[in-house]
Amino acid sequence: MTLTSFGPANRIQRSPETHPLTWRLRDDGEPVWLDEYQAKNGYAAARKAFADLSQDDIVQTVKDASLKGRGGAGFPTGVKWGLMPKDESMNIRYLLCNADEMEPNTWKDRMLMEQLPHLLIEGMLISARALKTYRGYIFLRGEYTTAAKHLNRAVEEAKAAGLLGKNILGSGFDFELFVHTGAGRYICGEETALINSLEGRRANPRSKPPFPAAVGVWGKPTCVNNVETLCNVPAIIGDGVEWYKSLAREGSEDHGTKLMGFSGKVKNPGLWELPFGVTARELFEDYAGGMRDGFKLKCWQPGGAGTGFLLPEHLDAQMYAGGIAKVGTRMGTGLAMAVDDSINxxxxxxxxxxxxxxxxxxxxxxxxxxxxxxxxxxxxxxxxxxxxxxxxxxxxxxxxxxxxxxxxxxxxxxxxxxxxxxxxxxxxxxAGIAATSAAAVPPLARPIVVGA
CATH class of the missing domain: 1.20.1440.230 (NADH-ubiquinone oxidoreductase 51kDa subunit, iron-sulphur binding domain)
Structure with missing residues (x-):
């Protein structure tokens, strides 16, 4: 499976104006470390946030940009940030990055963490400044060993450069960041189960309310955001709300760009940064190249194993939350899977x-x-x-x-x-019902046998 953001060679080339998440990627797929990241305007948005914007200004800018969560639920990020308490006496609060990417057919956060670790760190730094959080954790899927290695190195680079730790950029603001690897459980993608796991407890979801913004890690106010969500923050702060909102296609109710992909028996499985509102057909045919020779598209899922199946006739739907909802399911993570006609x-x-x-x-x-x-x-x-x-x-x-x-x-x-x-x-x-089956059995008549 190709971890890339490249589109077809004859299509749009990546640039800061059109691809805020991926324009810094190297052609050889190697990580972008601190010196190269800063040479490509890295941490400029963080410096702007610390020098020119108040904490409330940062929150309002993200809210005005209508950034929504990129983990699958799509909750407005600025609204979530606004739930954090305003009381200055509550000086212990946490920022958690949900990097427990366990959704089958989804690998977008992995690419960002392995190849652009400093983009995530900058996004968390700006977010921490806005939320007044003094400590952050990247809760990482345990199987992502390469991502863990690259993130830990990037954290050390940022510390040495004065971008993490005490008195960041001379502002008097302190922020520590840690990479925490989980045990590889899908349920940790639910934010309160993630919090329980981080605390060393069994990864069960918590009852809400209270919400994490009020009672989170170790009982303190906590904000949990997805990797891709946090990686959008530097571009919004650095280049402005109107530019960010202009990136999406006409007709889309979601703004900015999204990492989208296609897996399955397609000619060019991969991952691309595309504007919200692109049609699934364009993603499937122009980027993924359609089905491999000898295979026919039977159905597809728009965004992970937890989204409903759609038919080939639904490929003209626009890839944004409302566009996919119109054809009967959810966009989810935005990484689609093609099911070929050989599959039962x-x-x-x-x-x-x-x-x-x-x-x-x-x-x-x-x-x-x-x-x-x-x-x-x-x-x-x-x-x-x-x-x-x-x-x-x-x-x-x-x-x-x-x-x-x-x-x-x-x-x-x-x-x-x-x-x-x-x-x-x-x-x-x-077809799976035996020909010798007895007369119709009332629904729910078959006994439940746990573990059978």
């Missing part, structure tokens, strides 16, 4: 559900018991041993594990692709 959807869903069932924290009953139940049914259908009523039971589980029915968003994301797959490819599920 029952087998694909069984594989996905095994992952989600294994990664459940087990805290709430619908997720803990419902996901293994779906795996049991899908295994039976895959072997041709399904029973009448199994499809109805699966659809019932999609409803029982949907939004608002579970403690966090893990289960709703896990069952969304299942519901869409049955919607579009029901005959493949029906």
């Amino acid at each position: 959807m029952v087998s694909l869903l069984r594989n996905m559900k095994e992952f989600f069932a294994r990664e459940s924290c087990g805290f709430c009953t619908p997720c803990r018991d419902g996901l293994p139940w779906s795996v049991k049914l899908l295994r039976a259908l895959e072997k041709g041993e399904g029973q009448a009523g199994d499809i109805e039971t699966l659809l019932g589980l999609v409803g029982f594990l949907g939004p608002g029915k579970t403690f966090c968003a893990h289960a709703p994301g896990a069952v969304e692709p299942l519901g869409s797959a049955i919607k579009y490819f029901r005959p493949e599920f029906e």
Whole structure:
């Protein structure tokens, strides 16, 4: 899989004016260390933030730019920042970077951390200044060993240059930054589970409210942002709100650019920085090159394994939250997966559900018991041993594990692709029901066997 932001050679070249996240990337894929980063205008936005802007000015600028979270949920970043307490007596507060990139088919944050570690550090430095946080943590997926190595080196470089630590840039502001590697759990992508894990606890989501902005790490005010989200901050502060908002395509309600990609049996799988509002067809055909010879596009997911399946006819949808919502699912992380016509959807869903069932924290009953139940049914259908009523039971589980029915968003994301797959490819599920199956069984009649 190519970790690159390059588009086709005959298309737009990366530049500071059009590619705020990736224009500094080296052609050889090696990391951009401090000297090169500063030669490419690195930390200029941080110097501007410290010299010319108040802390409230920084928050308001990010809010005016309408920057939204890039981890998948899409919550407005400036609004989240505004939830942090104004009380100056609460001088212990934390900034956490959610780098637990465990979503299948998603690798965008990995590229940023491995090749542009100082961009993330600068984004966190500006954010810490705005939020008055004295300590920050990059909570990193444990398997990202190269990213950990590069981030730790970049942190040391920034410390030696006076960009981290005490009295940064002569401002009197102190900020320490640490890289914390997790144990490789999907649930740590949920911000309160991440906080629990950072504290050395089991990675279960917390009840909200209170929200982390009020009670977070060790009971102190805490802000949690995604890697790509924080990497957008230097460009917004350095080049301004109007420029940033102008980057998106006409018709998009989201602003700026987004790291997008395509995996699967496409000719040019990869990762590109593109404006919000580009169509999925342009991403698929012009950048990913369409399907490899001998394969046909059957369906696709727009942004990770927790988003619903779409058909080839949906490729004209614009890639922004509202554009993908119009065709029935979520944009998620923006890294799409192409499913070719050789894939059986029952087998694909069984594989996905095994992952989600294994990664459940087990805290709430619908997720803990419902996901293994779906795996049991899908295994039976895959072997041709399904029973009448199994499809109805699966659809019932999609409803029982949907939004608002579970403690966090893990289960709703896990069952969304299942519901869409049955919607579009029901005959493949029906083919798994044994011909000798008994008369129709009432929905939800099959017993649940945890761990079966």
